[in-house]
Amino acid sequence: MDDKIEKIGYLVLGFFALKVASWILSRLWVFGLAKPVDFAKFGEWAVITGGTDGIGAEYARQLAKAGQNIIIVGRNQMKLEAMRKEITESSSATVVELVRADLSKQDETAKAAETLKQMANEKQIGVLVNNAGVSYDFPEFFHKIQNSAEKLDQLVNVNCASMVQITAAVIGAMSERKTGLVVNIGSGTGDLICPLLSLYASSKAFVHHFTKCLRYEYESYGVHVQLISPHLVSSKMSKVRAGLLQPAPKKFVKSALASATRLQSTCGYFFHDLQHALVSNIPASLQNKLLFSMHESIRQRAYRKMKQN
Numbered sequence: 001m002d003d004k005i006e007k008i009g010y011l012v013l014g015f016f017a018l019k020v021a022s023w024i025l026s027r028l029w030v031f032g033l034a035k036p037v038d039f040a041k042f043g044e045w046a047v048i049t050g051g052t053d054g055i056g057a058e059y060a061r062q063l064a065k066a067g068q069n070i071i072i073v074g075r076n077q078m079k080l081e082a083m084r085k086e087i088t089e090s091s092s093a094t095v096v097e098l099v100r101a102d103l104s105k106q107d108e109t110a111k112a113a114e115t116l117k118q119m120a121n122e123k124q125i126g127v128l129v130n131n132a133g134v135s136y137d138f139p140e141f142f143h144k145i146q147n148s149a150e151k152l153d154q155l156v157n158v159n160c161a162s163m164v165q166i167t168a169a170v171i172g173a174m175s176e177r178k179t180g181l182v183v184n185i186g187s188g189t190g191d192l193i194c195p196l197l198s199l200y201a202s203s204k205a206f207v208h209h210f211t212k213c214l215r216y217e218y219e220s221y222g223v224h225v226q227l228i229s230p231h232l233v234s235s236k237m238s239k240v241r242a243g244l245l246q247p248a249p250k251k252f253v254k255s256a257l258a259s260a261t262r263l264q265s266t267c268g269y270f271f272h273d274l275q276h277a278l279v280s281n282i283p284a285s286l287q288n289k290l291l292f293s294m295h296e297s298i299r300q301r302a303y304r305k306m307k308q309n
């Protein structure tokens with residue numbers, strides 16, 4: 001009897017070891033060894049929202065390098081022009097068009113969506129990266145967020161409403177052409193209970209759910225809908241220095257782009273997927289405690305900094 005139990009134990013262990021090994025190997029292949037994705041098969045143009053900084057600017061640069069013409073949606077005309085100059089100077093064959101819109105304002109988003117819908121009827125828009133996003137200045141109790149009514153509206157408008165409107169403007173033409181790639185940038189927080197970042201995490205949970213529903217809706221139209229849910233990436237938003245677990249946007253986007261059409265939902269970067277798998281398997285009560293104390297210490301640090309200034 002003991003012998004039998006021992007054998008079953010080894011079988012179960014072997015099964016889990018195989019599962020972990022195949023998970024690791026498949027991700028190492030996607031992020032490190034696979035051939036670059038051929039984005040030309042979707043069309044000639046890529047739209048990137050929030051393409052003036054951080055992750056979005058890097059998507060614009062790297063999709064241009066991959067042969068796409070680029071449409072950048074952003075709120076700051078000077079930053080938009082600077083991106084166009086930078087991209088066209090480094091690849092003279094690339095055409096860059098700019099759509100200026102503050103996506104926290106519903107009327108400006110509606111106008112941008114109308115412009116993009118028209119563009120999608122005239123040009124082959126094959127790739128859409130819904131990247132624009134905002135978070136809190138620092139983790140905070142929900143009722144203590146400064147200028148809260150305005151801030152909370154802005155967060156929902158940029159992170160959720162603009163993604164919905166801009167997707168609606170572009171995905172119809174993609175489905176008529178029976179090809180396309182929509183990449184929605186969520187966040188690791190969208191899958192976790194995130195005290196002190198409640199609204200940000202919830203807005204990203206919306207992005208995750210919307211993405212997964214759309215994916216099945218458009219599968220038969222040949223349109224891929226991918227969810228990228230990063231953990232920390234060094235940027236204006238995260239205010240962290242680049243390192244192995246918090247890559248610079250250039251490194252992060254290179255790896256995220258390699259996963260397009262190969263992984264439907266991923267953090268976009270090997271070490272983030274690993275981090276996500278580990279954190280998600282911690283019991284919920286401990287997970288909540290850890291995230292609360294991490295965010296609380298960032299909050300305290302922010303208050304100390306404000307007092308000094």
Ligand SMILES: NC(=O)c1ccc[n+]([C@@H]2O[C@H](COP(=O)([O-])OP(=O)(O)OC[C@H]3O[C@@H](n4cnc5c(N)ncnc54)[C@H](OP(=O)(O)O)[C@@H]3O)[C@@H](O)[C@H]2O)c1
Nearest residue numbers: 050052053054055102103104133187232233235236237238
């Ligand atoms: N960095 C991270 O650790 C991290 C982790 C998880 C998820 N994410 C997600 O990744 C995405 C990109 O973040 P990031 O780190 O690259 O942030 P970022 O450096 O702050 O860049 C955000 C981009 O969104 C644009 N944007 C913000 N508000 C806008 C508005 N009202 N209208 C139009 N554009 C607007 C910004 O424009 P300006 O250039 O004018 O500011 C910028 O181009 C976001 O969706 C974020 O939630 C980031």
